[in-house]
Amino acid sequence: MIESQSHSLLRPAGLGDALAGQLAAAIRGGEFRPGARLPTEKQLVERFHVSRAVVREAIARLKADGFVETRQGAGAFVAARPGLANFRIGQNGAAIPAEDLPHIFELRAVVEAGMAELAAQRRTPADLQALRAAFNEMEQALAGSGAKDGAAADDAFHAAIAAAAQNPYLAQFAAFLAQHFSASRAVTWMPDAIAAGSAQVSQAEHARLLAAIEAGDAQAAAQAARTHITQAAARHAARLTSKPKMPKPQRKG
Amino acid sequence: MIESQSHSLLRPAGLGDALAGQLAAAIRGGEFRPGARLPTEKQLVERFHVSRAVVREAIARLKADGFVETRQGAGAFVAARPGLANFRIGQNGAAIPAEDLPHIFELRAVVEAGMAELAAQRRTPADLQALRAAFNEMEQALAGSGAKDGAAADDAFHAAIAAAAQNPYLAQFAAFLAQHFSASRAVTWMPDAIAAGSAQVSQAEHARLLAAIEAGDAQAAAQAARTHITQAAARHAARLTSKPKMPKPQRKG
DNA sequence: TGAGCAAATTTGTCTGACAACCTGACAAAT
DNA sequence: ATTTGTCAGGTTGTCAGACAAATTTGCTCA
DSSP, rough: OOOOOOTSOOOOOOHHHHHHHHHHHHHHHHHSTTTTTTTOOOHHHHTOOHHHHHHHHHHHHHHHHHHHEETTTTEEEESSTTTEEEEEESTTTOOOOGGGHHHHHHHHHHHHHHHHHHHHHHHOOHHHHHHHHHHHHHHHHHHTTTSHHHHHHHHHHHHHHHHHTHHHHHHHHHHHHHHHTTHHHHTTTSSSHHHHHHHHHHHHHHHHHHHHTTTTOHHHHHHHHHHHHHHHHHHHHHHHSOOOOOOOOOOOO | OOOOOTTTSSSSOHHHHHHHHHHHHHHHHHHHHHBBBOOOHHHHHHHHHHOOHHHHHHEEEEEEHHSEETTTTTEEEESSSSTSSEEEESSSTTTOOOGGGHHHHHHHHHHHHHHHHHHHOOOOOOHHHHHHHHHHHHHHHTTTOOSSOOHHHHHHHHHHHHHHOOOOOHHHHHHHHHHTTHHHHHHHHHHHHHHHHHHHHHHHHHHHHHHHTTTTHHHHHHHHHHHHHHHHHHHHHHHHHHHOOOOOOOOOO
């Protein structure tokens, strides 16, 4: 019988989702080895007391997640490397455990440092222009011109570094990692954080990163990126401990 | 009308898979913005001339891939960051385009270098023991003792480096990247490749990597890892161009 | 023992029905 | 004028049954 996963303030997941989760856990737990055939749809229907449609949806999810492959007439089979078709941070929808954060930021530091190094080596005049423009927008956001969105400029700055590195996979992976912390970056650029000087510290790190890339100094760029992410991790951790300060839930419709 | 995606030597994908691919492409292509509502199931049924079951399976896939979120009674909505819940190399089941390989290996080099650096700093006596043991197994596979599986020892060697780095996310991501090239590593340790000296070159790179980690020399370890991956990329590329040499398809039941 | 074929089984797709939920419009109350 | 409650229509979630396409199994025969 499927155990309903109900998120405290959110809607319960559907049966298909729940069954997929259970089957994935069974595969991960070694109940089915790579290449092994899963129970037939009919068997799953009987075992879990759900309709065939639910079973098929669960299998569709498992296929998307790289856990199984299906062959019409034969069955569903555990993939050669179940679940390794995707790289994912954390479990579906669940918050990242706090004890994982240092490891994730360290992974980010490795990736961002490597990317900054390549950016310093490969940047074009157009890249530098984009970097400068984004940097200047952040400067204006700091000066309180009010018309500039610091967080968006921060995103643009990092996207420009990624473009300068000229490796789309590095860029995608860095963006993938960063999007897990987009809320933290947004907080960095809120009025209270700017007033508290937090954004200025971040911007000083950006300045060092920019200077190194402009100078074509790969080592300095890597080091500046490493420091920036290390400090971002500290800022993020500080936010987690200084719990609900919830300044203004400025919600844009 | 759904265009059938048929893989040249593989079975055609189902309609659900094909529809999911098209909807994902539409979302990626900007046809639906984050937060936008997708056409209703009924509309998709009419537009694509498929049954509702196919539509639902496609949506289940898109949910698993992080492209959409559904709310019962309301509809399916494009996720805040569509497709970014997972990081994936290549498209589902399709071979990685050759022109992407250099970029992927470069990403691997960045990650493996960062990991080797940490391993050199954090390795324990037990780590060194595991590294040595794996290295010795590869030596024996090279000497032709026959009882040792070079590819498995190669895997174990890299797993030991990952363990020494003491960052599970780095380890997982490195393994994720490496599994896309597991066939290439297996070829490195086949009798013909050993006879041709290819495995010896790889092992010499392992030796430098091991020496640097044993010496606790982080810079040398990073450099040795970078070189190893760069050479692995060259070996992989050479295999792609020297096409079907297909020595012996030794298939283990 | 191996080849050929029919029957059984399994996945893929379609169709129809009902349950649960959502949204927008409108009425009633404050 | 604003807030709350109700309801109709629409949408997703689940169930059930039927048939098509592909694979596996079992049986017969040379």
